[in-house]
Amino acid sequence: MSPFGRGSRRESRDASVAGAVRLSLSRTARRAGLFCLLLILLLLINCSRVQVVRSKGYDDNPANQRATLARYAQPRGDILVGGRAVTGSRATGGTFDYVRTYTAGPLYAPVTGFSSQTYGNTLLEGVEDGVLSGTDSRLAGFALLNAITRDPVPGGKVLTTINAKAQQAAFAGLGGKRGAVAAIEPATGRILALASTPSFDPGSIAGTGSATVAAWSALNARATQPMLNRALRQTYPPGSTFKIVTASAALTDGVVDGIDTPTDSPDPYTPSDTTTPITNESAADACQNATLRYAMQVSCNTVFAKLGDDVGEAGMVRMAQAFGFNQSAQTIPVGVVPSVFDTSMTGQAFLALSSIGQYNTAATPLQMAEVGAAVADNGTLMQPQLVASVTRSDGRQVQGFTPRTFGQPISPTVAAELQQMMVNVVTNGTGTNAAIPGAVVGGKTGTAQNGVNNSGTPYAWFVAYAKPSPTAASPVAVAVVIEDSNATRADVSGGGLAAPVARAVMQAVLNG
């Protein structure tokens, strides 16, 4: 009977009476005790499995609320504009200890994005979340010590490059209209303003509960898309503002000899593979064989369409991409949607249209500000950047700002020629509304046709830069787009609607 033969020999003498080998009480008791210990050992092994081996999987399970609870257990770090926090944190007394607040929500929403306990994080709140929530490894002093003491690391700060006055000017200039502004410091790529209207208050969706859900659905239901960041995340046909790029290509490739040489261009211009002529908005303008300077001044479609065809698709694509079009993943560090210049066009007509900012050409306001900035910075295009530095909560810097060059789309000579033409636009042409007394302002208007057969309301554009004096470096380049232009005439509307906004932004920067 007994499987434990060796140890039980002793007893067999007595047990043989009953014909069975019996284990002594103490022996069986010891075995039963060992079994109990085995059970507890099993528990320990299983606990190790759950708590160590498989803990990562459980921690990362989306149904596990702990990560969210930990995230809101301490005040979130702030986003700063000009040294002043535009965000804050408020103790809730609820499940989540702290909730995000915004000091000027609608004004800075296109910069900060939102940090919502219900809907997640976007824009700077999203890409810098590790810093702001304190989980970024760069914030911790000694990782091992922190792991032992489990002191929560306070959220770090994100200092933006935004110029508060420029931002306010942009926001106020757009007013109730649907539109966007992007402004850049040409020499460094610092983004000075990012405005998008209509805007929204990120604070209204920061928390949890029915009020948050209601605010969220209301924002999503609005036809005007207040949560859309039009400066970074929406592309528009750039219209005539794209003529800066076309002029750059023509001058760089030597298709024209100079800005004051008459071009060989008919009015209207009919590309060879179509019968539909490209015309100018105003028949009164003398666009036939006009000089580049004049064509820019009155925004001749015929001249630039013909120039685009003359440069050819390869040259136009090369120039557009040198200015930043067709970048698959541009980050500032917030992601920016790519601006598009078609690389697979079939025929002259499409190339001609693309060269005047129509057909498939589409650009974000930030992209057009980069075009203006490259011209203003004598041909060097800097990477646009939104974050000036990242610090710990006590102000110690963990990441600084270094200007980075994106490329040199045009030579300084070409840039100088373009500057002359753009200044001429503001002094004598369609952009007079952007003029600032005492400063040198160059600009280019645009009114982009929208929709099939121009059925939608056109977009009013203005791309500009300003210098305090002819020899100084330009402190600001700006692009403005306004969606709901009521005007039908091309360049006047860009100059009429968008130019004053650009002027206000540039003035704010110039006045410091």
Next chain:
Amino acid sequence: MAAVTAPAPGPASPQRVPTRRTTELGLVLLAVLIAAFGYADVGCAIDGRVPADTARYGIGLGVLALLAHAAVRWRARYADPLLLPLAVLLNGLGLVVIYRLDRATATASAPSQLVWSAIGVVLFIGVVLFLRDYRVLQRYAYVFAFCAIVLMVIPAFLPAVYGAKIWIKVGPLSFQPGEVAKIALAVFFAAYLAANRDALALTGRRIWVVELPRGRDLGPILVIWLLSSGVLFLEQDLGTCLIFFGMFVMMLYVATGRTGWIAVGLVLVGLAVAVVGLFEPHVHSRFVDWLHPLASIEAGQGAGQLAQSLFAFAAGGLLGTGLGQGHSYLIGFAVKSDWILATFGEELGLVGLAALLLVYAVLVVRGYRSGIMLQDPFGRLLSIGLASLLALQVFVVAAGVTDLIPLTGMTMPFLAQGGSSLVTNWILVALLIRTSHAARRPALPPVPPPPPAPPIRPARPSQPPEPEQSHQEPQKSQQSQEPHSSSEPRTSPEDDGGEQTQAVPKV
């Protein structure tokens, strides 16, 4: 009874046997200090300051512990010095965690748990003081069996609470009679097996490879076990059912040494569990949970209790989040009773949990040790049964909340919120104190002159227990086991050969 077995002062031994009472006192105070520190720690973690009632709480627990210690010192001075401190430690830690969960759930269960602790300690003291000879219990084996069955049957006629008919609710008090019944059953099993172990072990018929005992030997105990299990089964209290079965098999094995029965028992229970798990909806759902704890998440219904418990354990990791700094309250319902271990796992980590399980392990081992040291089969089986009960319950609960086995809905001994459980476990430890006292008590003073001849019934100058022994139930069985137990490998003065003569006056 009490008069005849008047202990210590009577046979004052010339040889000093250490009682270890001072060790016990030190350990008890340490246990109280640990609990008080934990209580203060919770307050510091949550409010940033020591709770105002820390001193009151510590003194409350301390007074209870000291009273219990005094009772042991007075009436069970040779008892194992670890049993009481470990019980105090577990009870204190339970209070700390219940207080901690009170803070998270905006309830106040810790005060009532303290009251229950007091009741438990009073009963502990009562057992230590008045149950001078645990063998008295043997006499009432069938009374205990009857009480156990009745206790368990009553709730079947009462409305179900939380899906199981295991509660007696009187006003605000709820009482789980199954908890008390487990001790009564342990007493019965021990008494019956002590009396009939030889018949069970040595007689019977061989059927195929299994030797079955005679029906009249196995019958009563099987009937009572089946009856209690059946009742529990009807009441959907499968956890208790499982530990009763485990205890039954383990005691049977210890008493008879027949391994074959364990195999048969395991096969039978395996079949029963499979059938119940497949067809009984309440149990089936627990099986499904066990196999797929995260299924409800994948179904988009959020984390269930088991998933939340696993999240809590995982969040604790190796070192834990620290007392008061976890989120085990997310488990929701029964977080202070069935799931209380998850809070330990989360806030004290694997390290703390291992320490806690080792505390239980030591308690179990000490129970076994007392049993193994005792020569009296009833005392031995009782100690082992009670220790096994503790081990099995710890296993079933901890394995349930960590997804090792299906959940049973039982509570962690001493830790969990719940009066009946706490009180029962204090009685359990009191019984272990009594058996360990008997086990560790020094033998009667060695007889100075060597006995002239091996006397069959040595007459001693003072032999008070002798008459009592004569009318004790298992007298016959003890005689009958004599030839077998004499062959036990121990050769100490308490060897089995001397059992007949020494065991009687020893207690």
